[in-house]
Amino acid sequence: MKIAKIIVDVPLMQTDKAFSYRVPDELLDFLMIGMRVHVPFGSANRLVQGIVVDFAEEEIFSDLKAVSELLDPEPVLTKEQLWLADEMRHSVFSYKISCLKAMLPNLLNSSYDKLLVAADGSKVKWSQLTEADKVLSAKKVRSAELSVEYVAKSKENRKTQKFVVINDVDKLSAFEIEKRAKKRLEMKYYLLRHANEKLSVKDLDFSSAILKFFVENQLVHIEEVELSRTQATFDAVSSDSAKVLNDEQQSAFNHIIKSVEKPFLLEGITGSGKTEVYLQTIAHFLELGKTAIMLVPEISLTPQITNRFIARFGEKVAIMHSGLSDGEKYDEWRKIKSGTAQVVVGARSAIFAPVENLGVIIIDEEHESSYKQDASPRYHARDIALLRAKWHHAALVLGSATPSLESRARAMRGVYELLLLTKRANESAILPDVEIVDMRREISDQSSNFSHVLLSKIKEKIEKDEQVILMLNRRGYSSFVMCRECGFVVDCPNCDISLTLHMDTRTLNCHYCGHVQGIPQTCPNCQSRKIRYYGSGTQKVEEELHEILPEARVLRMDVDTTRTKNAHEKILEKFGHHEADILLGTQMIAKGLDFPNVTLVGVINADTGLNLPDFRASERSFELLMQVAGRAGRADKKGEVLIQTFNPKHYAIELTKSQDYEKFYEMEMRFRRELSYPPYYFTVQVLVSHKNEEVAIQKSYEIAQMLRQNLTEKSKILGPTPRPIARTHNLYHYQILVKYRFEESLERALNQVLELTQLRENKELRVLIDSEPQNFV
């Protein structure tokens, strides 16, 4: 009898192994590995989703449940992806089903309509077919007689653009409009002048009343066209060609294309032309008929980078990032799966893109913590990249100006091959001068965010018609509501944290649990009416700038100004066109920006990240300062950087002055060794949560005890200790940190901890296991 091995969508320890189901006769020829099905599960035979991972031919005597329904006309997961999920399971400690689901576009995980499209364009809904018809259709899909289209049910996922279409040019031209109706006349001639163009309603400079007049007189009609955002991006980018590589770039390139034996660490100072090396490497592999994955951090924040890839590779590019709607993500996924797109540019999850014949994977800014997923499955894109490169015999390039200590240490041990770029690519550009401003000496005006020297530099640059980037470290600077009478701050009822003020919606929101409430008129504590809003750091700095430099044109970029779609792009575009003198923002302006006219970068508060209870605090601060400093003087004008700080002697700040990564690496490694932290030790964090604090404490002690019993004495087990934010979502959190070097029984011990949560008595206990955690706050 033919048996399908199926992983069911029920995240439990018991379901982590595939279950056996009988393949009914009508599906015998059609069911394939990587397809999704519905199967009966549990004693009630509830229908659940499952993924076919294998087949077996077995003699079965008992009654075996059968697969009840085919969900896809074609496989949605490749064999490689199934293998990846197996591998991930060993280090990620999430159930296999959640690893598998991370590889599928969301749209497949939710209820979308599936349409089967025939060559003549006729469509039928998959859900309305009988099982027999589904099989028949699946066969036609396989032979390419039918194609599959997924359509979003909700309007929100559909983006449309409205165009004005002239019904008949002669009729419009002959149509008489009274001379007094000036605007209507203007519109008529405008339409006639642009009769051969696509006129978007949105770009029209006439009121909707005027437009309505033309529609009502049947001179024009409005056409609504479904639009893909990515298409709009493609249209806007002009093409670009390869530059002649300098010696260092050329040498790096030669190494990368020569061998796939080891991953490469491409360490190049800011502006050294790493991106140009990426582009030419990808072009090389495309010529060999291969494909490429290019990962960038939080891509929606760096449209400049995406655009460089589109400019070079045009329609061969698929873009994948969180800013896309589910429908758009699905479109890009299809482009990849069908082979139309050969270059995938995307954020973390793009590492799972279903490309075949992979030639190269590149991870830009490899030190970025956003490559680690902060929710289940807690994978690091770099680890997945290592696996995929192995599977495909593909080259892997990790690029950064400030590599993570883990990667740099691996390069020192010869696990990676180190490639260096030590000069700026643009010959006339050199690294900017960095000056540290000791804010403890700025005694004249304590309340100002600006030192005298920073202010006078800003003025000087604006007078010369040059541009300035100002960065404010975001941490601890979100806007909140406080009572001026009693100091009461409005906290989240579910979490130990103050609510953040959202000016656009006029609400107070919790960034942890999503709680939303209105802004109180009186203080909930003392009933005073003196309740005040405290704007975000950037907002305050912006106000101060307007006061002291009223003539300066300022663009602000932070969470508040970028909530709407494409807001980032718009701000950066304006700045690029010199419609502003100053770009003021949070960390989001530190990365990837390449504006030749920027000659000054100012960091308003370099300290906020330094004192966080996280062993990577210094590394993060140093990286950030080096990154943002690198935005200055990228073309022929010399750049300057001013860093304001209250800790001028801290090594992470002092070493940005000399921009000395080597020295920083050396010092930081010494601390890590002394304190037994990565890269000398590996780490795993176990987070134990419960709504009752006593239970959370008791269970976390129990778990720590279990680990101490099961692991060797060489491993260090710290905790349990309360999390820095001890309560969120009405749950109390305690954490245990395991530090180890070689630990054979680790996987078994941690699985045993997971099993604990399956006990009936622990129903409300939550245990998260995070291998190589990136965030401790």
Ligand SMILES: Nc1ncnc2c1ncn2[C@@H]1O[C@H](COP(=O)(O)OP(=O)(O)OP(=O)(O)O)[C@@H](O)[C@H]1O
């Ligand atoms: N070989 C080259 N010849 C001339 N110009 C180059 C060359 N390579 C790169 N450039 C230019 O130098 C500038 C910096 O290059 P690029 O952005 O690739 O550097 P990067 O190392 O990726 O930068 P960062 O890490 O700071 O974002 C860009 O404007 C780029 O067009």
Ligand SMILES: [Zn+2]
């Ligand atoms: Zn909350």
